[in-house]
């Protein structure tokens with residue numbers, strides 16, 4: 001039997017989904033070169049929920065965009081399942097920081113957007129399934145302008161999940177939501193992740209959010225961005241956010257970023 | 264209450280007509296025909312079958328010139344915009360052609376196509392083509408990158424990208440461009456008909472003046488031009504209310 005591994009691919013360990021190898025990113029701005037990411041190394045396990053935290057402007061979105069294939073790195077490489085990432089791919093869907101639902105399509109139209117290769121029945125079945133899953137039942141024919149911020153966010157997550165991706169890149173997906181909606185959305189995302197088993201890479205600058213959600217938290221420092229530390233969150237779900245271990249891990253990350261514990 | 268609100272513009276026009284009638288009868292020179300004379304003029308035109316014929320002639324030229332321009336300029340503009348999204352400098356050739364009034368093309372239009380429909384359609388085409396081209400280039404360039412990234416992420420082919428992302432994304436801006444352009448086309452057709460053809464509402468106006476100073480017909484022609492221009496604009500505006508095209512207006 002011929003191997004399905006492509007030329008140049010390193011045979012990956014079966015648990016490794018995504019590898020970032022010595023990735024640096026330098027942007028050119030006004031004729032000057034701005035180093036944004038410096039020598040990033042990172043392994044993400046299959047089915048893992050990884051959070052990336054760091055101060056604003058440290059390069060979190062840039063790193064995620066590189067992983068998603070929207071930008072080529074200045075040097076280094078990103079591999080998914082052993083293959084070098086050369087562009088975006090429907091097997092890995094990106095949920096954008098700047099809200100990417102299509103305003104000209106209804107809820108149904110948005111969720112069905114990536115399902116053009118499926119038969120009509122299958123497409124409709126999936127649309128109905130994900131509408132149900134993200135709680136948008138009754139809004140099938142609504143346009144995004146008629147939805148609240150939280151509903152738009154759920155819509156974008158549903159659109160991503162509908163194509164059954166094995167990796168989800170989420171760039172501060174709940175950043176624009178109020179704190180109550182944000183808490184509910186976290187719960188829903190965990191529930192979805194547990195049933196679907198995707199690998200999730202989740203960027204946030206909210207340390208609590210990271211400690212509540214992630215298997216591991218990658219802490220970045222800025223200018224140029226580096227991975228400072230990777231913290232294992234060894235608390236099973238559902239997590240008690242007043243447990244000593246939770247508070248300890250959280251305090252550790254605050255320390256790492258150099259923030260005081262009191263305001 | 265509601266009815267009286269609706270009647271208000273009609274009442275206003277009535278008052279204006281009355282004032283017009285009174286003003287002309289106070290100064291019986293030949294500065295302006297009275298509304299009644301204009302009405303009779305419209306009746307004359309209807310009787311001779313000229314009114315409908317001229318309206319159809321003008322609309323025919325506008326429709327062809329406008330439709331041809333839209334069919335060529337929009338796809339071309341989308342392509343140019345798409346392939347030069349990054350660079351912000353407009354094509355200088357377009358920038359020089361744009362400020363040339365379409366009327367300046369009249370001699371050349373007549374030279375190429377003779378006096379007749381073709382010359383008029385060509386002028387309408389010209390006056391629609393450049394604004395529509397620029398609008399669609401600009402519209403594509405202003406599509407937020409996040410929609411394009413999302414389209415690429417779901418694995419769209421280039422053709423699907425244009426049909427399913429670019430086209431709907433630029434539609435609200437395009438409709439505004441189409442509406443403005445149709446207004447320009449209607450302005451230009453009247454001017455073109457004064458010189459380049461011998462039918463249509465523009466021709467009616469010069470002809471009524473040249474062949475016997477029938478100023479009642481001149482004003483009748485002007486009123487027809489105004490009413491039809493208004494109806495055309497209403498038609499374009501109703502496009503803005505189509506639900507899936509309306510997204511650009513619903514917000515902000």
Ligand SMILES: Nc1ncnc2c1ncn2[C@@H]1O[C@H](COP(=O)(O)OP(=O)(O)OP(=O)(O)O)[C@@H](O)[C@H]1O
Nearest residue numbers: 027028029036055056057058059060061062063205
């Ligand atoms: N296309 C670009 N050209 C030039 N500089 C860029 C570009 N994209 C990002 N940058 C710069 O790279 C740095 C990191 O940006 P990035 O968006 O990755 O930060 P971030 O960590 O996601 O911040 P935030 O938490 O505010 O979203 C910023 O200083 C930004 O100005």
Ligand SMILES: [Mg+2]
Nearest residue numbers: 060061062097
């Ligand atoms: Mg960001």
